[in-house]
Amino acid sequence: MAKPTAVVDYQICDPKKCSEDGKCPAIKKCKHKALQQEAKGEAPAVFGLCMGCSTCVTACPLKAIRLI
Ligand code: SF4
Numbered sequence: 001m002a003k004p005t006a007v008v009d010y011q012i013c014d015p016k017k018c019s020e021d022g023k024c025p026a027i028k029k030c031k032h033k034a035l036q037q038e039a040k041g042e043a044p045a046v047f048g049l050c051m052g053c054s055t056c057v058t059a060c061p062l063k064a065i066r067l068i
C-alpha cells in the first residue's frame, strides 16, 4: 500500500491566521523538507519527499493539512 501523503486544503489554509511573519509554522516541523512555501504569506505545498509522518498535520493550528 502506498504511503499517505500530506495535502494542504487551500480553502482552509490562511498563513495570516497562523503566523505574524507569513511563514507557515508547519513547514518548520517537517524534518524532510517536503512542505514548502514559494513566498511568505502564501499557502505551502507538499512536494515529492513527504514521508507521511503527520507531524505537519499536528502542527497546523487551522487543521488545513491532512494525510491522504
Ligand atoms: S498549512 Fe496550516 S500552518 Fe501552514 S500556513 Fe496553512 S494554515 Fe498555517
Ligand code: SF4
Pocket (backbone or CB within 6 Å): 005, 006, 029, 030, 031, 032, 033, 034, 035, 046, 049, 050, 051, 052, 053, 054, 055, 056, 057
Ligand atoms: S507528513 Fe511529515 S514528511 Fe510529509 S509534509 Fe508533513 S511533516 Fe513533512
